[in-house]
Amino acid sequence: MNKNLKLIGDGLVKNNPTFVLLLGMCPTLATTTSAINGMSMGLATLFVLVLSNMAISAISPLVPDKVHIPVYIVVIATFVTLLQFLMQAFTPAMYETLGLFIPLIVVNCIVLGRAEAFANKNGVIASACDGLGVGLGFTLALTVLGLVREILGSGSAFGFNFIGGHDGMLAFVMAPGAFLCLGYLLVLFNKIFKK
């Protein structure tokens, strides 16, 4: 049990996909225009990560080495498409916002990376915990980045505007601001947690 908790904690801090491993930068930079968007993208990835990690750790002993990458990709793509159907059906507004980035989870290197580096060598429960930890780490990173960009760029937090009708510093909502904020958050995160 402790081992599994440690796996979740590792995903959040020591193996944080965004702040430490620097994986999945494309959705990180593109979807974090607001805290809500960042969080939804993180949760969508979390969903795929946990399920694909579990499925892959379950089937990995049966998969010959030569075809393991294609098989993993098919499994991951299945979960992503499943997620896409569910979002379209039940959270259409969110689906519209995240749009293109949902199908792109298939090629998110975090998901394939965890399958390769962890799930195919470990049990189902450990893999689920690893997926949960890394997914939460990704969600946390995207939410924080989205929050910082939203506060600076739009003058609101989680959609609650606190500067009235004024404009924020628009650059932070756009791509240059994404790189800037990510850079400073990386410095901050590594200053605090790396010893």
Next chain:
Amino acid sequence: MVLCLGVTCLLCSAILGVAYAVTEAPIREAAAAKTARSIGEVLPSFTSVEEITESFDQIGEVTYFKAMADDKVIGYAIRSTAVGFGGPLTLLVGVTADGVVYNTSVLSHSETPGLGAKCTSDKKFMEQWKGLDPSVAELSVKKDGGSIDAITASTITSRAYTKAVAGAIEAFRAISGTSSVLGPAVDIDISGIDLSGIITDDDAVVPAIILQ
């Protein structure tokens, strides 16, 4: 090896097939609800609506919704697209039967967040379309000599928005030109009716008034 990959693909497609069957109805409902909501936003209350795709010589294919109440055409919600800053900007423009814009709403866009994307939230910009009479107003932004207030720092988006509305107006003229409601086919003796003060130089107004 082949067997393994084959079985995986088969299993996955089976799962997706089931998922598709299960979510198909909710997805269609969600899309329909969204369309109905948008139409409700851009037109006054109606009782029934009909989706029509029609082709016109001058402007090509137009998709629009004809809103009816008590067998009378309330107005048309016309889908219109123009190229914005980040890609196509698609609007739903509600035009009431008398040719006045009732309201507009954005169906999809890829404008810059915080700048052009404000065309979905900027009150001042959105309000100015309500009740806009295209026979009086000049449909271009003020920078180009028109009467539309552009969104600050988003002239290209505002231009595209204006162009899309103008396109919808053009489509409305084409639609109502062929429709029996506003068409010239209406043959009513107007000699006994006092039309002074109502008739303007715009011919299209006459049949509309008679039918009210």
